[in-house]
Amino acid sequence: MKLAGKTALVTGGSRGIGRAIVWALAQEGARVAFVYRSDSEAAEQLVKDLELDQRESMAIQADVSEADSAERVVQQVQEAWEQIDILVNNAGIVRDGLLATMDTEQWQQVIDTNLGSVYHFSRAVTRPMMSQRHGRIINISSVASHFGNPGQANYAASKGGIEGMTRCLAAELGRRGITVNAVAPGFIETDMTEEIRNVAEKEIIKHVSCRRLGRPEDIAHATAFLASDEASYITGHVLVIDGGLTLGGL
Ligand code: NAP
Numbered sequence: 001m002k003l004a005g006k007t008a009l010v011t012g013g014s015r016g017i018g019r020a021i022v023w024a025l026a027q028e029g030a031r032v033a034f035v036y037r038s039d040s041e042a043a044e045q046l047v048k049d050l051e052l053d054q055r056e057s058m059a060i061q062a063d064v065s066e067a068d069s070a071e072r073v074v075q076q077v078q079e080a081w082e083q084i085d086i087l088v089n090n091a092g093i094v095r096d097g098l099l100a101t102m103d104t105e106q107w108q109q110v111i112d113t114n115l116g117s118v119y120h121f122s123r124a125v126t127r128p129m130m131s132q133r134h135g136r137i138i139n140i141s142s143v144a145s146h147f148g149n150p151g152q153a154n155y156a157a158s159k160g161g162i163e164g165m166t167r168c169l170a171a172e173l174g175r176r177g178i179t180v181n182a183v184a185p186g187f188i189e190t191d192m193t194e195e196i197r198n199v200a201e202k203e204i205i206k207h208v209s210c211r212r213l214g215r216p217e218d219i220a221h222a223t224a225f226l227a228s229d230e231a232s233y234i235t236g237h238v239l240v241i242d243g244g245l246t247l248g249g250l
Pocket of ligand 1: 011012013014015016017018035036037038039040042062063064065090091092093113140141142143184185186187188189190191192193
């Protein structure tokens, strides 16, 4: 129980990688609040499943792309549980398209959801974490920001921004006992990748050294480790978890 007595907040926790992170943190003993946007059924089910496993959780509806959502969510968690020890900025979307035909809304939605939310939520927890002289911020990036995938300029820009921000925040907050790291997943089996998996799964797997797609749990366990006291000397790091997809060998 690496996280006994800790309180965590995860954005985008109702499905996919976020859901697995909520589980992993809860199984390590943390109380976990998570944000979802629209899938209230999935969110309520997760709270019930965790309750059956004797884990305490809280689902909060909010659109993380909206500037004032973070203050409201953080306040709600603090009112219930007093403090937040761990923030996982996981919520993310894709709106792929070639730049020549990408409209401003497509660009802005991705930037506001994936990158804007990291700014808003990190900012909202920073002061309380500084006063408690302890904190963990883990940002979910993507190997898509290390590639040049046609059609993902908006997504890659948002994730590249997250990685730059991770290093700056790590430098700002280390002396206050707060570590800031990013996790960059490869291809993970979630709703987000369903479309591409349907057409290209076999082809993708050929490029993965481990010869399988990633599972949400592959990301979740590493995130739980980065959230623990054992990871107190790791900061400003981007941990690639892609089964070897980006090694580039034959
Ligand atoms: P997913 O299955 O599509 O789930 C996305 C989650 O984010 C859902 O819980 C969704 O809530 C929430 N969300 C999206 N927009 C939101 C908003 N504006 N406000 C609040 N919540 C919002 O995605 P995933 O594959 O698990 O991806 C999770 C993270 O990992 C993302 O940051 C993604 O970029 C990153 N990632 C994924 C992969 C991959 O292969 N899957 C690879 C690299 C990086 P609702 O259910 O309520 O809509």
